[in-house]
Amino acid sequence: MPMKKDRKFQSQMRKNAKELININNRNARIAAKTAEQEKEKKDTTKLRVVICVILLIAICAGFALRLFDWQIVHGEEYKELSAASTAHTVDSDATRGEILDVDGHPLAVNETAYNIVINKVYASEDHQLNLIIIDLLNTLKQCDVAYIDELPISYVNGEFVFDEGSGGDVEYIESPSMLNKEGLSAQQIVDELAKRYKADNIDDPYTRRAVVSIRYNMEKKGFSYEQVYVVASDVSSDAVAVVSERTQTVPAVEIRTVNERVIKNGTLIPHILGVVGKIDEDEYADYKEKGYGLDDNIGKFGIEAAMEDYLRGKAGTKTIITDEDGQIVGEEETVKSKPGDTVYLTINSRIQEVAAYTIGKNIKEAQKLGLEDVKRAKANKAKEQSKMGEDCVAGAAVMLDVRDNSVICAASYPNYDIAKFYDPDYSEYLFGDEDIPMFNRAFEGAFAPGSTFKPCVAMAALQENIISTDTTIHCDGEYDYYKNDVVHCLGVHGNQKLESAMAHSCNCYFAEVGRRVGITTMYMYAEKLGLGSKTGIEVSESTGVLAGRDSTTWFEGNTVQAAIGQSDNAFTPVQLATYASAIANNGVRYKTHLVRKVVNYERTENVLYNDPEKPEIVAETGVSQDNIDLVKEAMYAVTQTDNMRAMAGKYPIKMGCKTGTAENAGSDHNVFICFAPYDDPEIALCVLFEHGGRSYLPQQAACDILDAYFYDKDVDDVKKDPWKF
Incomplete structure (x- = not known):
């Protein structure tokens, strides 16, 4: 095994x-x-x-x-x-947006005009450019067309001399930006500029100066391949035809179609509208980053300046390819220009025209009546001559829609024509007139309000539980609680409650109420109601002065003066209209504004919209409806006094109102404010006359303006059927 x-x-x-x-x-x-x-x-x-x-x-x-x-x-x-084919990028101008009133009526619009320009693309060499200028100057002279000439040197009696007031321009020419030499004579400056521009071979002094002037201005305005130079502006069509024919073989000279700013009614709203003008060197630093060039136009003041970003539009660009002979062989628009937006104002031209007419008419009436008083006083050898309006030369009126505080009209007197603003003779008058017509009293003038301040004091006292309708204060014609500030009343009224004190304009009553309220509480309510605060309008306006808040020194006794519309209190008419509107609106103050909407140039879509159904709330007083109603009732009671029933109380539409008389050097100022209709307010109005002397005249003007609003009257209707007390 x-x-x-x-x-x-x-x-x-x-x-x-x-x-x-x-x-x-x-x-x-x-x-x-x-x-x-x-x-x-x-x-x-x-x-x-x-x-x-x-x-x-x-x-x-x-x-x-x-x-x-x-x-x-x-x-x-x-x-x-490469040298034979050159590409240049050229700016194409943007069309400026237009300015319309609330109903679309034109105020500042664009119309076609022609400028003659030189294009550097076709003339780059100095010698070539000078020959072109000389030929063009000869043609312009034959057509009686002036070239734009800003060289501050003239050729007079065989020598060159500096023009009057040319210091700043001469400093610029001598500065490192140009010649970099100081202390030159007029002759030396022309010689140096001629060398600079290869024009020193021109023997005729007039021709040499003309070429130097244009070349100097070209350099100053940034003449380049991208920037053409305007030799002559707003040229007639006849001159255009001649220049076109004679410069057919000179490609550097071009006729360009431009949109010219046109003011349709220069006296309607000159203080509001403003003007367009070339950028100056100081302004250029601010506008350069926005893509403006030295040859561009901007709004200088008014709506033209305030709405510049909307009105300007955007310039386009196109690339031009030229061959070695300067012939254009290709052209392509790389960026399309975009026209500026169109601005709709809240101003109603028809009502504005009535306001301007009626305050002018009633101011002239005040002065006329005052001068008649002076004449009578002199005839009677009176020691004291009249102070009842002989010095009345100015005033203003402002109406607001209380539902959104849009400005329906705003007139300032003296008036002027802004369409002539750039006319040398007219502008010299404007700047030299001692009545200062260019000063916008409606928005920038600050005046003591007088008793029109009392509704504010009443609202503060009621809301702070300092008084009630049952509070009684005695008037014996003089209030001397402060011995250094004694207040005088226009009458002896006895025991007064709020409604009666407002109706009779009792100084003693309101001085005591003001003392109890205190200056701090008083000006806090005034601020909320729009006094001593900018209203929000788009153009320049004054803040005004509010006593206590803006005072450099203050004593207890000053409070009683402030309570009756004196002391340091000084408000603009647009603030007083805004204040009346806030009372009409139960203590709610909306932003006051001049612009209804901004639309694209084609007017197919809104860019900005001030919805009248959604007004912007600026402040709320916090005053209860019961207390507001008490003040309104007191302002209605003003119309029911004996005097007022013969004046504004006669007007068929129920209103709440207050008059004011303010003391100052010269005749008293007169002020009237109101809101109407009383039960369902639509408008608030302030009319103010400097040194008016008579309180009923501003009321007459106010009723004319109310007629224009409520009954659609135009200036012709008012001329035929004016209010007369």
Whole structure:
């Protein structure tokens, strides 16, 4: 048995050994194959690297050969070709947006005009440019067209002399920006500029000066391939025809159609509208970053300035390709110009015209009556002559829509014609007139409000529980609580309660109420009602002066003066109208504004819209409805006094109102504020006459304006049928 087992064991061992040999052989074959594959892979990688290197060398060699061909073999040829074809980017003007009244009637619009310009693309050499200028000047002279001349030197009696007031311009010419020489005579400046512009070979002094003037202005305005230079602006169509014919062979001279700013009625809202003019050097620093050039126009003041970002629009650009002869061989508009947006104001032109007419008429009437009083006083050898309006020369009126505080009209007198603003003779008159017609009294004139301040004092006292409707204060014609600040009343009213005191404008009553309220509480309510605060209108306005808050010194006795609208109190007519509106709106003050909406130039979509149904609330007084109603009732009671029933109380539409007479040097100021209709207010109005002397005249003007609003009267209707008390 053991022998069988051994044989079986040996047989199994041989079998296992055989299998082990087979496995080893198989592994050896696999290893050999793998080694062979790795070798093939390495050979392939080396081949790829070699191919890449060869390709890279070939590409570099190709570039080198091409550069050699461009720069060495054909360098001059390509240089000439490049010089022969030049591309310039030129700005195209953007049309300025227009300004319309609330009904779309034009106020400042665009009309087609013609400018004669020189384009540097066609005249790059000094000598060539000077010859073009001389030929053009001769043509313009024959057409009686003046070129734009800003050189501050004239040729008079055979010599060059500085123009009057030319100091700043001369300093600029002598500065490092130009000649970099100081203390030169007029002759020396012309000579130096002539050398600078290669015009020193021109013998005729008039021609030399003209060429130098244009070249000087070209440099100043940034004349370049991108910026043409305007030689003459707003040229007649007849002159355009002549210039076009005589410059057909002079491609550098071009006739360009531009949109000229035209004011349709220069006397309607001159203080509000403003003007457009060239950027000056001081303004350029601020506007440069916005993409403006020195030859661009901007709004100088008024709505033109306030809405500049909307009105301006965006200039476009186009690329012009010219050949070596200066001929245009290609043109492409790269960026389209975008016209400016159109601005609709809240101003109603018909009511504005009535307001301007009636305040002017009644101010003249006040002055006439005052002068008659002076004449009588002199005839009677009176020691004291009249102070009843002989010095009345100015005033203002502002009407608001109380539902959103949009300005319906805002007239300032004396008035002026802004369409003539750039006329030298007219502007000399404007800036020299001692009555300052350019001063916007409606928005910037601050005046003592007189008794129109009393409703504010009443609201503060009622809300602070300092008085009630039953509070009685005695008036004996004089209030002397403070011996150094005695308040005089216009009458002896006896015991007074709020309604009677408001109706009779009792100074003694309100002086005592003001003392109890205190100056701090008083001016806090005044601020909320819009007094001594900017109203929010888009154009320039004064903050006014609020007694106590803005006073440099203050004594206790000053409070009683402030309570009757005197002391340091000084408010603008637009603030007083806003104040009346806040009372009409039960103590809610809306933002006062002149812009109804801004639309795109095509007028198809709104860019900005001041929705009258969604007015912006600026402040709320916090006065209860009961207390507001008491003040309103007191303001209605004003119309029921004997005097007022013969004046504004006669008006067929019920109103709440208050008159004010403010003492100052000269005749008293007269103020009238109101809101109407009393039961459902639509408008608030302030009329103010400087040194008016007679309180009924502002009321007459107010009734004319109310007629324009409520009965659709125009200025012709008011002239035929004015209010007369």
